[in-house]
Amino acid sequence: DGRIFKPGQGNNSYIFPGVALGAILFKAKHIPDKAFLLAARRCANxxxxxxxxxxxxxxxxxxxxxxxxxxxxxxxxxxxxxxxxATLHPEPEDKDMEMGSQAHYVTHNPQERRASDSNHRTHEMFIRQQIYSVEYDELINKTYSWPTKDMKHGFPVPVIERTSMDDE
Known part of the structure:
Protein backbone atom coordinates (compact mmCIF):
# COMPACT_ATOMS: atom_id res chain seq x y z
CA ASP A 1 0.00 0.00 0.00
CA GLY A 2 3.02 2.30 -0.34
CA ARG A 3 3.62 2.93 3.38
CA ILE A 4 7.18 3.18 4.64
CA PHE A 5 7.97 1.48 7.95
CA LYS A 6 10.88 2.47 10.14
CA PRO A 7 12.83 -0.62 11.17
CA GLY A 8 15.06 -0.53 14.18
CA GLN A 9 17.52 -2.82 15.85
CA GLY A 10 15.98 -4.88 18.61
CA ASN A 11 18.97 -6.59 20.17
CA ASN A 12 20.66 -4.10 22.50
CA SER A 13 17.68 -2.03 23.55
CA TYR A 14 14.65 -4.27 23.40
CA ILE A 15 15.62 -7.93 23.49
CA PHE A 16 18.86 -8.45 25.45
CA PRO A 17 17.91 -6.57 28.66
CA GLY A 18 14.80 -8.68 29.27
CA VAL A 19 16.43 -11.98 28.31
CA ALA A 20 19.46 -11.21 30.48
CA LEU A 21 17.27 -10.13 33.39
CA GLY A 22 15.34 -13.39 33.26
CA ALA A 23 18.47 -15.50 32.80
CA ILE A 24 20.33 -13.84 35.68
CA LEU A 25 17.45 -13.71 38.17
CA PHE A 26 16.39 -17.31 37.59
CA LYS A 27 20.00 -18.54 37.27
CA ALA A 28 19.66 -20.21 33.88
CA LYS A 29 21.83 -23.24 33.13
CA HIS A 30 22.07 -21.86 29.62
CA ILE A 31 19.99 -19.50 27.49
CA PRO A 32 18.15 -21.43 24.80
CA ASP A 33 17.26 -19.93 21.42
CA LYS A 34 13.61 -20.16 22.46
CA ALA A 35 14.22 -17.38 25.02
CA PHE A 36 15.06 -15.00 22.19
CA LEU A 37 12.02 -16.11 20.22
CA LEU A 38 9.82 -15.45 23.26
CA ALA A 39 11.41 -12.02 23.61
CA ALA A 40 10.84 -11.23 19.94
CA ARG A 41 7.19 -12.26 20.19
CA ARG A 42 6.68 -10.19 23.35
CA CYS A 43 8.35 -7.20 21.70
CA ALA A 44 6.18 -7.52 18.59
CA ASN A 45 3.00 -7.88 20.67
CA ALA A 86 16.42 -22.56 36.04
CA THR A 87 18.70 -23.27 38.98
CA LEU A 88 17.10 -20.76 41.35
CA HIS A 89 15.64 -22.71 44.25
CA PRO A 90 13.15 -22.49 45.72
CA GLU A 91 11.06 -21.24 42.87
CA PRO A 92 9.59 -17.80 43.71
CA GLU A 93 6.27 -18.14 45.54
CA ASP A 94 4.43 -15.78 43.24
CA LYS A 95 4.86 -18.32 40.46
CA ASP A 96 1.32 -19.42 41.30
CA MET A 97 0.00 -15.86 41.56
CA GLU A 98 -2.98 -15.17 39.33
CA MET A 99 -2.58 -12.06 37.22
CA GLY A 100 -6.22 -10.95 37.52
CA SER A 101 -5.20 -7.32 37.87
CA GLN A 102 -3.77 -5.57 34.86
CA ALA A 103 -2.07 -2.91 37.00
CA HIS A 104 1.45 -4.00 36.02
CA TYR A 105 0.83 -6.41 33.18
CA VAL A 106 0.30 -4.51 29.97
CA THR A 107 -0.30 -6.07 26.60
CA HIS A 108 -1.69 -4.54 23.46
CA ASN A 109 -2.63 -7.82 21.79
CA PRO A 110 -6.32 -8.65 22.55
CA GLN A 111 -5.77 -12.43 22.32
CA GLU A 112 -2.85 -12.27 24.71
CA ARG A 113 -4.81 -10.02 27.06
CA ARG A 114 -7.62 -12.60 27.29
CA ALA A 115 -5.11 -15.35 28.06
CA SER A 116 -3.45 -13.25 30.75
CA ASP A 117 -6.80 -12.42 32.36
CA SER A 118 -7.73 -16.07 32.78
CA ASN A 119 -4.70 -17.94 34.08
CA HIS A 120 -1.41 -16.27 33.17
CA ARG A 121 1.02 -17.16 35.95
CA THR A 122 4.23 -15.21 36.37
CA HIS A 123 7.29 -14.39 38.41
CA GLU A 124 6.42 -10.71 38.21
CA MET A 125 6.71 -9.73 41.88
CA PHE A 126 10.09 -11.43 42.22
CA ILE A 127 11.42 -9.66 39.12
CA ARG A 128 10.11 -6.23 40.12
CA GLN A 129 11.74 -6.54 43.56
CA GLN A 130 15.15 -7.09 41.93
CA ILE A 131 15.08 -4.13 39.55
CA TYR A 132 17.10 -1.08 40.48
CA SER A 133 15.03 2.07 40.94
CA VAL A 134 15.97 5.02 38.76
CA GLU A 135 13.91 7.51 40.75
CA TYR A 136 16.08 9.93 42.70
CA ASP A 137 15.32 12.73 45.13
CA GLU A 138 16.39 16.20 44.10
CA LEU A 139 19.89 17.06 45.31
CA ILE A 140 19.50 20.82 45.07
CA ASN A 141 16.82 22.73 46.89
CA LYS A 142 14.75 24.34 44.15
CA THR A 143 13.62 27.19 46.41
CA TYR A 144 17.10 28.56 47.05
CA SER A 145 17.39 32.24 46.14
CA TRP A 146 20.79 33.63 45.32
CA PRO A 147 21.59 36.92 47.05
CA THR A 148 21.18 39.82 44.62
CA LYS A 149 24.75 41.00 45.24
CA ASP A 150 26.00 37.59 44.00
CA MET A 151 24.16 37.83 40.69
CA LYS A 152 24.95 39.40 37.34
CA HIS A 153 22.09 39.95 34.92
CA GLY A 154 19.92 37.50 36.89
CA PHE A 155 22.46 34.65 36.93
CA PRO A 156 24.38 33.48 40.02
CA VAL A 157 28.07 34.35 39.97
CA PRO A 158 30.45 32.99 42.63
CA VAL A 159 32.12 35.64 44.75
CA ILE A 160 35.85 34.93 44.76
CA GLU A 161 36.80 37.41 47.50
CA ARG A 162 34.96 35.56 50.25
CA THR A 163 37.01 33.31 52.50
CA SER A 164 34.01 31.55 54.03
CA MET A 165 30.27 31.29 53.64
CA ASP A 166 29.85 33.27 56.87
CA ASP A 167 31.38 36.45 55.38
CA GLU A 168 28.71 38.91 54.33
Missing amino acids: FVTEKSLQTYARLYPRLKDIRELSVLIAIDVGNYLFKHDL
Missing part, protein backbone atom coordinates in the same frame (compact mmCIF):
# COMPACT_ATOMS: atom_id res chain seq x y z
CA PHE A 46 3.94 -4.79 22.67
CA VAL A 47 3.69 -2.54 19.60
CA THR A 48 0.33 -0.79 19.65
CA GLU A 49 -1.89 -0.67 16.61
CA LYS A 50 -1.64 3.13 16.73
CA SER A 51 2.17 3.00 16.68
CA LEU A 52 2.12 0.60 13.78
CA GLN A 53 -0.54 2.30 11.67
CA THR A 54 -0.03 5.97 12.52
CA TYR A 55 3.71 6.20 13.13
CA ALA A 56 4.89 3.12 11.18
CA ARG A 57 6.87 1.93 14.20
CA LEU A 58 7.97 -1.69 14.19
CA TYR A 59 9.28 -1.49 17.76
CA PRO A 60 7.59 -0.24 20.94
CA ARG A 61 8.21 3.28 22.20
CA LEU A 62 11.45 3.69 24.15
CA LYS A 63 9.58 5.10 27.14
CA ASP A 64 8.00 1.64 27.61
CA ILE A 65 11.28 -0.26 27.48
CA ARG A 66 11.58 -1.00 31.23
CA GLU A 67 8.09 -2.52 31.33
CA LEU A 68 8.88 -4.54 28.21
CA SER A 69 12.06 -5.88 29.84
CA VAL A 70 10.08 -7.03 32.89
CA LEU A 71 7.55 -8.83 30.69
CA ILE A 72 10.31 -10.50 28.66
CA ALA A 73 12.00 -11.60 31.90
CA ILE A 74 8.68 -13.07 33.08
CA ASP A 75 8.35 -15.05 29.85
CA VAL A 76 11.95 -16.23 30.03
CA GLY A 77 11.58 -17.21 33.71
CA ASN A 78 8.41 -19.17 33.04
CA TYR A 79 10.11 -20.98 30.17
CA LEU A 80 13.24 -21.75 32.22
CA PHE A 81 11.26 -23.29 35.08
CA LYS A 82 8.94 -25.19 32.75
CA HIS A 83 11.90 -26.79 30.95
CA ASP A 84 14.07 -27.36 34.06
CA LEU A 85 16.67 -24.82 32.97
